[in-house]
Amino acid sequence: MQTAEADLKALMLAGLAGDAAAYRLLLESLQQQLAAFFRRRLAGDLSEVDDLVQEALIAIHTRRGTYDRSQLFTAWTYAIARYKLIDHFRRKGRAKSVPLEDQALFVADESSSVEARLDIERAMATLPAATQSLIRDIKLREFSNAEAAASRNMSETAAKVAVHRGIKKLMTFLGAEPEKRP
Amino acid sequence: MSDLARQLSSDLAPVQRGLVLRRLLFGLGGGLAASIVLVLLILGPRPDMSGAMDTAMFWMKLLYPLSLVAIALLAAERLARPAASARSRLAWLPLPFVLVALLALVVFILAQPAARETILMGQSARVCPFIVLASAVPPLAGLVWAMRGLAPTRLAETGAVIGLAAGGAGAFAYAWHCTEAGAPFLAIWYTLGIAAAALLGGLIGPRTLRW
Numbered sequence: 001m002q003t004a005e006a007d008l009k010a011l012m013l014a015g016l017a018g019d020a021a022a023y024r025l026l027l028e029s030l031q032q033q034l035a036a037f038f039r040r041r042l043a044g045d046l047s048e049v050d051d052l053v054q055e056a057l058i059a060i061h062t063r064r065g066t067y068d069r070s071q072l073f074t075a076w077t078y079a080i081a082r083y084k085l086i087d088h089f090r091r092k093g094r095a096k097s098v099p100l101e102d103q104a105l106f107v108a109d110e111s112s113s114v115e116a117r118l119d120i121e122r123a124m125a126t127l128p129a130a131t132q133s134l135i136r137d138i139k140l141r142e143f144s145n146a147e148a149a150a151s152r153n154m155s156e157t158a159a160k161v162a163v164h165r166g167i168k169k170l171m172t173f174l175g176a177e178p179e180k181r182p
Numbered sequence: 183m184s185d186l187a188r189q190l191s192s193d194l195a196p197v198q199r200g201l202v203l204r205r206l207l208f209g210l211g212g213g214l215a216a217s218i219v220l221v222l223l224i225l226g227p228r229p230d231m232s233g234a235m236d237t238a239m240f241w242m243k244l245l246y247p248l249s250l251v252a253i254a255l256l257a258a259e260r261l262a263r264p265a266a267s268a269r270s271r272l273a274w275l276p277l278p279f280v281l282v283a284l285l286a287l288v289v290f291i292l293a294q295p296a297a298r299e300t301i302l303m304g305q306s307a308r309v310c311p312f313i314v315l316a317s318a319v320p321p322l323a324g325l326v327w328a329m330r331g332l333a334p335t336r337l338a339e340t341g342a343v344i345g346l347a348a349g350g351a352g353a354f355a356y357a358w359h360c361t362e363a364g365a366p367f368l369a370i371w372y373t374l375g376i377a378a379a380a381l382l383g384g385l386i387g388p389r390t391l392r393w
Contacts, residue, residue, distance in 0.1 A: 018195065020193075023191045027190055057190070083333075
C-alpha cells in the first residue's frame with residue numbers, strides 16, 4: 001500500500017512533467033485497478049464496468065491539473081473513481097450514495113474503512129443474535145450453509161432463508177437497495 | 183482498452199503548477215470585467231466620484247466585497263480538487279462579515295437618531311440587493327465555466343462558494359455606481375445581495391458543475 005502510493009505518485013509526477021512513457025505506465029496500472037474497483041461495486045455488468053473505467057480514466061487524464069502534488073495520489077484517484085461511480089448511480093437513479101465503503105480503491109483510505117466497519121456493526125446489532133452469528137459464520141468465516149445449519153440443529157433451507165432475510169435487513173438499514181438481478 | 187492509455191499518453195503536454203487558481207482567476211476576471219463594463223454603461227459611474235474617493239466608505243465598499251472574493255476563491259481552489267478539504271480556508275469567511283457588522287453597529291449607535299434611517303436605508307435599499315445579484319451573474323458564469331474544467335466533487339458546496347465569490351465581484355462592480363455612504367447600508371443590503379448570489383450558486387451547482 002505504501003509502495004503503491006509511492007510508485008504511482010512518482011509516475012504521476014513524471015507524467016505531469018511531460019514524461020509520456022511513465023504516464024502511459026501509470027494509466028495502464030490505474031486502468032486495472034479501476035476495473036477491479038468498479039467490478040466490486042457493480043456486481044457483474046461488465047459493459048457498465050468498461051464504460052466507467054473509460055470515463056474515469058479520461059477524467060483522470062483531462063483533469064490531471066487538479067492533482068495537488070502535496071496530496072496523496074491514491075486519495076485523489078480514489079475520489080475521482082468514487083465520484084464517477086456516484087454519478088453513474090445517480091444517472092441510473094438507483095441510489096443516492098455509495099454505501100458500504102469497506103474496500104477503498106487501493107485499500108489506502110484507513111478511516112473510511114473503519115467507519116464502514118462501524119456502520120456494519122451497528123446494522124448487525126439490529127438483527128436477532130441467532131441471525132448475527134449465522135451471518136458471521138457463513139459470510140465472514142466462510143462455513144458452508146450445510147455446516148452452519150448442522151451446528152445449530154436447523155435445516156439448510158432455514159439457515160439460507162435466515163441469512164437472506166438478515167442481509168436484506170442490513171442493506172435497508174445501511175440505506176442501500178437490495179441487489180436485483182436483471 | 184490499453185489503446186486508451188496509449189492514446190491519452192501520446193502528445194502529452196507538461197502541466198504547470200497553479201493551473202487551478204489561474205483558471206479560476208481567468209473565469210472570475212472575465213466575468214468581473216463584463217460586470218464593471220455593464221454597470222458603467224447601463225447605470226453609469228457615480229456622479230460624485232472624485233469627491234467620494236476621499237472618503238473611507240468608498241474604499242470600504244470595494245474592500246469588503248473584495249475580501250469575500252479572495253476568501254471564496256481560495257476555498258474554491260481547494261474544492262476544485264478531488265479529496266481536498268476547503269475547511270481551513272473557509273474558516274476565514276466570518277471575519278469580513280463580523281468586522282463590517284461591528285462597524286455598522288458602531289456607526290448606527292453613534293449616529294443622531296434622525297440620521298439613522300438614512301444610513302440604514304439610504305436611497306436605494308430596495309434595489310441594491312437585486313442589482314448586486316444581477317451583477318453577480320457574469321462572474322458566476324465565468325466561474326462555472328472555470329469549474330467545469332476542474333474536478334469538484336461536492337457540487338452544492340462548490341456552487342455556493344463560487345456563488346459567494348461572484349456575489350462579492352458583483353458588489354464590487356456595483357460599488358462604482360452606488361452613492362450610498364452608510365456602513366449599516368453596506369452591512370445589510372450589500373451582504374443580502376452577496377448572500378443571494380451564494381444561494382443561487384448552491385442551487386445551480388449540482389446541475390451545472392457535473393463532469
